[in-house]
Amino acid sequence: MTRGLTAARVLQDVDVVARAGLDLDEFLEEAVASVARAVPWVSACVATHDPSTHLLTSARKYGALAGTDSHDHEFGLIEYGTVEPTAFSEIAQADVPAAGVHLVTSGEVERSGRMGTFMKPRFGFGDEARMAFRDGSQVWGAIALFRGTADRPFDEGEVEFLASLSNPFARGVRTGMLSRLAETAPPASPSGPAVLIVSADDEILQMSLGAEERLAELSLGDTHCDALSPVSALVGAARRYARGETTIPPRSRVRTRSGMWLVIHAGPLTSFGDRQGEVVVTIEEARPPEIVALVVAAFGLTPRERDVTQLVLQGVDTKEIAASLHLSAYTVQDHLKSVFEKAAVRSRRELIARIYFDQYVPRMGAELTPSGWFA
Template sequence: MGRALAAERVRRDVEVLARAGLDLDTFVEEAMASLQRAVPFDGVCVGSIDPSTGLLTGTRKLGSLRGVNEHDRDWGLLEYGEPEATTFSEMLSGGVLAAGLQAGTVGDPAESARLQEFMIPRFGYADELRTVCVDDRGQWWAGVAMFRLRGEPGFDADEVAYLASLSGSLALGMRGGLLTTLASTGPANLPGPVVLIIDASNQVAQASAGAAGRLEHLTSSSPLDGGTTGLIGSLVGAARRYARGES
């Protein structure tokens, strides 16, 4: 009874926050703090998504992931470059709003390269709960990934269903946060596109003039911001997958 009551209070909190006109960082921090009361986690990463392309545009991290960015490039390569049932794009394509790895919502956790080869050895996370944040028009604005450490109970089916039920509210808050943040910063006066040449080891071998400034513009001074290495990794992963003829 107490758990159900807390969950409904958190739901109302998130719905109010989503309509409050908050900037992106404030919405993410306050919404995740509320969600922590209903679905406890050790770390969480919220990725903002371009709804037109499905590409990652930024990350915000809290809990034990806050400020931990050194593995972001490899995460981007896995997330966008390797087929897996619980990548955000595959979940969206399959109409799966939320998935728990150990709960077995989709796929087998023993076959998840992201969990077995990345999250467990690098972070000590033994379970992950994800949701794709989709608004009432079907546009995808964000992906949320929550983590629990080894030795803790995994996310259960009720928690998976609960997070799925918040997909629309989280999408609304992310969309509003992005628009509010853009309105407050104004347009950037940065000439030309960014061209990066990536070598076989997935390192930047060459960059066009002004690339550093353009990439810096994609980040913020917020301590939640994950920087640009994950963005570059996701682009490279998607490009390599496309080159292999995989959608």
């Protein structure tokens, strides 16, 4: 009974903070701490994902893992470059968005390549439970909880409870991601995309001028993983793409600490001789078309609300929207009211600014660089 009451209170607490409009770091810190009351853990790691590609955009660590980032590069290559039943990519598509390694492997956790070759020998973990942050068909991230070899493994009840937290965590992540506008004085950034060449041994061979500054923008703070983690994940995904194991081009949209959106691409290079297996990575500031769908999705709109929003962004008035969607003008106004509430705005103009311009308005009026983009 006590465990049931605790679980119910934790679920309620996570749901409340998910709706509180907290910054992403604040939401995750409170939510992850709450989970520990119902599902104890010694370490936890939270990943946020691009909902279009399910690839890493940021990661945070808690407990014994906090401040330990010397193996983050290796983890990114393993997690996003290989597939097993408890990989984030598999759990994201499973009927139940949570799994325990001990349960899936019938107690033989070493059958998981990730546990057998990485988590157990590197950190001494004996079991891992995972849960994807799923809202409908979209996945916004995932959490991994760990226990030591002397601890009891995660049981079915705990994994089932984690699955019940999937939607609240997704809501908290997608709203937390948009909780702040970009800084009014954006940091100086290099002109054009930054380019990195990664060797077959997963070492950076070359980088363009300005690449170090771009990589520095990926650093999010003390509780976060190494700034190169999203890049490592994309390199791993690019190797899968090269082997024909996935048809999704490796790409992720990442928000920096300042609120700026970046787009990171990775692609396998066609090489000869001893340069086989190299991967090129590009990092550049996102243009509006690259983030509009992501921002709109983060508002949690219904399909009809998305239709209305799309027409608003095209400058269509209420009467024309009603005719286009075969709705009454009153129904369109009701949809707009709901959209405004979810986007935390009060007008069409504010909605357009919220979606398009939070990182671009501070630069408007500035001269364009030779790349065709703001300095």
